[in-house]
């Protein structure tokens with residue numbers, strides 16, 4: 001009984017995610033909805049931080065703060081802490097540093113290639129074979145895969161050129 005309920009919930013979540021990609025609900029409405037589900041409301045500060053994250057590849061806290069000029073640093077940190085708790089943003093860990101971007105619910109799932117020299121992240125083209133292989137590997141472990149992150153690390157074309165000198 002419990003297993004079925006969990007499975008049902010799982011499929012429902014997947015459907016919701018799919019639904020949000022396909023429907024025309026704009027991302028700010030979606031943000032408002034997630035916040036409301038958790039008894040929170042959309043404030044000027046939260047809206048500002050959300051806007052700073054939208055359409056951008058992973059950023060450091062420092063970059064997010066400098067992209068939110070109208071609000072103070074403490075408000076940015078508070079909004080990010082809330083967004084992380086509610087799964088609105090996700091952390092990408094590279095060594096002891098991390099960067100933040102909107103989670104797969106707000107930004108279609110993708111992988112990154114991050115340069116070890118300049119720190120720039122590029123989006124890796126979607127590849128269904130990679131996705132399927134990851135699901136197969138999880139299945140072999142009897143593991144119910146909920147999400148994953150995949151990051152390639154190395155040197156971007158520009159830095160490869162600089163390193164040659």
Ligand SMILES: [Zn+2]
Nearest residue numbers: 057058101112
């Ligand atoms: Zn990204």
Ligand SMILES: [Zn+2]
Nearest residue numbers: 115118156159
């Ligand atoms: Zn680079």
Ligand SMILES: [Zn+2]
Nearest residue numbers: 110111131150
């Ligand atoms: Zn993936």
